[in-house]
Amino acid sequence: MSLERSSSVRSVTRQWWCDRDARYKVSFLLFAVPGVVLYPPDQVGGGLYYVLISAALAFSAGMKFSLRYFFPLSLVLIIFAGIPALTAVAGLTDRSVSHELVFGGMVALKTLSIVLFILGLGNTLTASETFAVLRWFRLPAGIIFLLLVGYRYFQLFTSEVRNILEARQLRLYERSALTGIVGALRVLLHRAFDHAEDVYMAMRLRGGESSIPLLKPLHASGSDPAAFSLLLVLIILPFLGML
Amino acid sequence: MKNESESAPAIECRNYTFAYNQESPVLHNVSFGIQPGEHTALFGLNGSGKSTLLRSLVGLNRGEGEILIQGIEVIKRNLKAVRRQVGYLFQDPQVQLFSLTVIEDVAFGPANLHGDEELARDQAEQALESVGYRGDLFAPCHTLSLGEMRRVALAGLLALDPAILLLDEPDSFLDKRGTGMLTRLLQDLDDVTLLLVTHNREFATSLCERALLLEDGVLSYAGPIDTAPEE
Secondary structure, three states, X not given: OOOOOOOOHHHHHHHHHHHOOHHHHHXXXXXXXXXXXXXXXXXXXXXXXXXXXXXXXXXXXOHXXXXXXXXXXXXXXXXXXXXXXHHHHOOOOOOOHHHHHHHHHHHHHHHHHHHHHHHHHHHHOOHHHHHHHHXXXXXXXXHHHHHHHHHHHHHHHHHHHHHHHHHHHHOOOOOOHHHHHHHOHHHXXXXXXXXXXXXXXXXXXXXXXXXXXXXXXXXXXXXXXXXXXXXXXXXXXXXXXXX | XXXXXXXOOOEEEEEEEEEEEOOEEEEEEEEEEEOOOOEEEEEEOOOOOHHHHHHHHOOOOOOEEEEEEOOEEOOHHHHHHHHHHEEEEOOOHHXXXXXXXXXXXXXXXXXXXXXXXXXXXXXXXXXXXXXXXXXXXXXXXXXXXXXXXXXXXXXXXXXXXXXXXXXXXXXXXXXXXXXXXXXXXXXXXXOOEEEEEXXXXXXXXXXXXXEEEEEOOEEEEEEEHHHOOOO
16 A cells, blocks of 8 residues: 555545445435535534534444444433533533533534544545545654554454453453453553564565564563553544544 | 362253354354363364353353353353353463463462452462473563463463363473473362363373364264264
8 A cells, every 4th residue: 555645636536436335425415515515613503514424424334333333422422512511500600501502512513423424434445545545634654654553453452452351351350341451451562562563574574565664672661551551642632632 | 169069060061052153153052061070171173163162161152052060050140150160271372361470460360269469479379380380470471482371371270279170272382391291280180170172182081081072063972082083
């Protein structure tokens, strides 16, 4: 897969449209185009804009997939909409309850839509197309590199998480799965990283070429996983603030 | 910890069927019983369903039919009680070890069982000694060789003093001395029920009196190990 910017925007766009199936095309025309009409996103119509864009992608990804995330995402909606309203009820703000409900509702819709957008995007574009798009939008190469590495090793990572949880449960561990994962995070990062590096070395030994360097000779000390985790939080934090 | 009842089989499987997806069932109507204290070998070619069966016995897979461990049905609400009785050794030792150091990993089970950290540590040290582990107790688990990982994983089970041991190819990655040590160790566990997956007939014959043979998910033989057909 090439990370170079496409030479022709028109050809890329045409190819992208031709590669999409009929359901995707219909949903795009029914939802996404009207959504664009309701721009700008700072006004009330903005919430609807995000919903429509995301509905386009979620619908094209399939109702079964979308429904799987319906309840947890509805919870997000309730939390974001409900908390501002509760502050008004408790008298912690000068604004009315109805105003806070509307404000919270719009924030919730925006959050929900962005999450659906990402989920829908993941199911309607191949990995190569996704990364090519990110590169086309001039996303920093370092970020794309991290995403590439993350995508390559994500399956490995989730598999390791599952194995650790099973092994813990078989030895009478009774606390929540999340606590189990957090408790095993250091080992998980070590193991996943080591395993991933071994897989990548095997690829290189069989002729695979890449400019991504191997980090195997480096030895992680006790503080390295903590530093890595902190770095991840710092990368994600600005995105959370933008929601 | 060990169930004194002799009336129920230690492991009982009744018409158990399991499939990862509808197109490819893995186990078909498997039925067998293993008495308390019995040592049984489970033979079968790669992909015949041996590991799947073992995983089902500890509730990691749930299919149709019944599985009982010490008379307790292996269903969701009984998993805690079942897992107190059973030690399960994964085929891949790397999967089994999840703590930062060797001693921490082996002490994990006992610490969860009774909450006494010091006692758990003592039990862990004893278990490591019994499996012949001579390395650093504070070595990171993921840096061990596969043979050492196998020993540490086994120690983690023995530290819990289970009534039943399910061992998935425990002799893999072990050298000749390690296999000899493992044989002696398992031979000493007279009152532990053992179900052992292995391709090594000699190893199995030295430990087990009975054998089961799985062929394409079907139990085609259950009887004395001496007359068990080849895989």
